[in-house]
Amino acid sequence: MLGVSRSPCDAGVIRATPVFPVALSQRRKRLTLAATILGSSMAFIDGSVVNIALPAIQQALRADAISTQWIVNGYLLLLGALVLVGGSAADLYGRRRIFLVGVALFTMASIACGLSPDIDVLVASRAVQGLGAALLTPASLAMLGATFDEHERSHAIGVWAGVGALTAAAGPVLGGWLVDHVSWRAIFLINVPLAIAAAGLAILFACESHDPQAKRLDWKGAAAVAIGLAAITWGLGAIPASGFRDVFVLGALGLGAAFLLAFLAIEAYSPEHAMMPLSLYRSRDFSGTNALTLLVYFALGGVLYFLPFGLIRLGGYSATQAGATFLPYALIMGFGSSSSGALSDRFGPRMSLTAGPIITAAGLLWLSFADWGGPYWSSVFPPICTLAVGMMMTVSPLTSTVMASVGEAHAGIASGVNNAVARVAGLLAVAALGAVLFASFSHHLADMAPAHANEVLNAVLAGQAGVTGAATSAFERALRTVMLVAASCAALGGIIGWLTIRQTGAAMKS
Template identity: 50%
Template sequence: MADQHVVNSPLRPSSTLPAQASPCDALVIRAQPLSFTHPCRRKKLALAATILGSSMAFIDGSVVNVALPSIQSELGASVAAIQWIVDAYLLFLGSLVLVGGSLGDKLGRRSVFIAGIVLFTLASVACGLAPGVGALIVARAVQGVGAALLVPSSLAIIGSVFDDKERGQAIGTWAGVGAITSALGPVAGGWLVDAFSWRAIFFLNVPIACATVALAIMAVPDSRQDSRQDDDAGHHANQPLKLDWPGAATAAAGLGALTYGLTIASTRGFNDRWVLASMAGGIAVLIAFVILEAKTRDPMMPLDVFRSRDFAGANLVTLLIYFGLGGALFFLPFTLIRAYGYSATQAGAALLPVPVIIGLLSRFTGGLTSRYGARALLAVGPVIAAAGFAMFALPWVRGDYWRGFFPALVVLGLGMTITVAPLTTTVMASVSIARTGVASGINNAVARVAGLLAIAVLGIVFVWSHDAALDARLDALHIPQAQRAAVGLAATGTGTHPARSGTASAQNGTEVELKQAQAESLGAALRAVALVSAMCALAGAGLALLTIQPRRKP
């Protein structure tokens, strides 16, 4: 029975996860077989190496959001360009993370881990030295490739080094340090932006990477998996491990084309031929990816696991919840800085309630899952998260943090805390123990792809809502059409203000009203994004009730 499987399985999920980790990261660790051919004699140092490595990727996934307004101002980037600064990273991380884990199994986890760290660090230096937004986007894409190598390898190393008795404590240490770095990362990154430059957040990776590589060489054994484990039907048993490069390339191309079309749709509209061609091409390539995975002997995403109704439901809930979360955490810091005058440090600190609540309360949700069942919690948690998203759209949320944003973030953090543990439990209980590693890897990829799509789709909501609200306010101020470009969304990004343009409106004393119109329009755009995120969370709760089977008592 499902619940007995959860309770008695040696793969019990960890109750504490770093805020920026994906829901099944701890399950990936537990699914790894212990390496007997490469025993580790310096386990604490090996754990420190994996914590430092994975923390680099977790921090980079969140701290860049706080730096985006500064990047936009210095490089004169469009809104679509700043979306791609994040999306380029998520695209290659999400599409390559499954094949990255298989690469570590085949070539050696330490070798691939170190290669990922080196590539990630070189790309970080390229980000810090980027002369323009195009170079920065390319460097961020390479960072994503590096993260796709180091993240699954770091989790696999922990699993192969520690036996079942030690894994609980190792995962607790990994999760605890990860929670701290996830919480403090945006604050420290914001301080670096304010005190030095946005480029400093990328150079910070260099000393961390040097320490990580040194510890890995010193303490981590280069374990590998020479053959596949038996699956449910015994397929592929004792066969050499093969890498699904065609699948990875097809997934990256399809997601990239679809994301590009959605990103440019915010400015060109859906009637533009390039928008339609890019989106149609992306969807066609993704369909080809599914067909390819169905026919490939060793796919990176075996489709047969989706025959489990619980597994398919858990991944749909993951997609919707992390879609809303990814969009909110992208547009919230941008709005706080651009509309309400927060510094980068203040914007980073503003996000603290979510990781702090997850870190403090997530250890108790494992007991709730055992008591009430995953289905009940996956109906309740997303509803609470939806309430948190909706609270960003309340009428009095106008820049006052403690009255407006703080309560919303507390409720959102509580909803995410209730949601994550039962997601992990459902993924684990929906497949056999031999398939747990595959299932958890797919769920992690889904969570990262959700963030990628959120920034592209919600970017349309943000830009269109902003433009509509701004037009209405400028109409009320009787601003001529020729002067409106100076106060548009691009202008707020490049630092152009009416006072510097020498327009008649500024000279007539309407500068304050124009700035207020800009701020109110950005606030309206954030409220629109928050409402869409809330609807996605509610849809996730509904899908959990429809797809996930209720708890069966023994």
């Protein structure tokens, strides 16, 4: 998941799933709902607490900045590349079955993460976690959609979203407390009891369901996009150590671009089996919302990754305090979404999908000038709340616009594509903004060779003793540059929203 908020269009996936044809008792429905909440929350909580634990993990495992990025990127790579395949597999082979396979993979990988002796094992285990999440997340949403009919879905989605808001609020704080008082390993091992409960409820009470019209899996497309994203992510991540002109960096970026072009060719050649039908992009609204999603979630993914380093290394926050910093964000997102949806219905999505990203950009711009070591309530709380209000205004109309842009028959796949775009945006943000961080850091230490600057940056991020004041100052400036770049991306998303989204809603009817 993407930090302290669920991905866009999750509710759209639920609403687009056909209802199971056999009547189920209310007890079975409630316990199936509990299983889906536990399953999706397991992956969601894990994604929200790992960023808080990264400084402690880097220090404990003596990892460099690139390896630390792959703790997040390994997970997001498999999740973003395969989540559409996971949804198709659930429709084809059975939603409960794929849910249980995903839970099993995620749980075994969580245990491996918690017992990792070094950074390499941790990164590999996180990648397997991403694979498990790519199966269990869409399957849990489809199970929920298949269980409740049209009259019950709104209430079920409300319960599911409400619990999601609570886990979003509690997850980072709980994760920070575990890091401070138990161990960073505990944030992974805590998944085990949740997984046992989710699997037990699914086995005992959830009914199996399929989509009789499900298409075969697009393995070629999935492989092409996974290799392409992996190569680009590796190339961007290698820039700090090797430089942009390094032959391997350029080769990786070129290889990644080639595989992504191959992915588009595969999708165009076999539209009946494509996991991302290119015909959807004939809709201006669909194209615009996905471009907006890529930019806004790129900005959000960057701040969720790098802000904990700033709070802990520059502001002197503990992991618990850093986790609590995001509490206002989670609460505003969780309990303000209905208001933003009503606002969009009244004035049209174009207004919300322009103002929301612009306000998000304002929050990020504010963060770029924040005093990391100053009082929380005056230095960090206001920009975090501004960021949250912007995202709150964006997510609900984003979901409705994506679904309305392609018609009811394609609403499910459109929602899935938008979800995948959001996750890929987070992946690219960590890699690209990591390169921005290093470039700015090196610029402010102009008298230092790039290789040495990379070593110093690793020392700052890991909280090693003996770091000079000049290095700390350079890191602070570099972090502010990252926030400025993220703010620019969010603002560009707002401009795209204004230029591409058609105005609908009560404002047009009056």
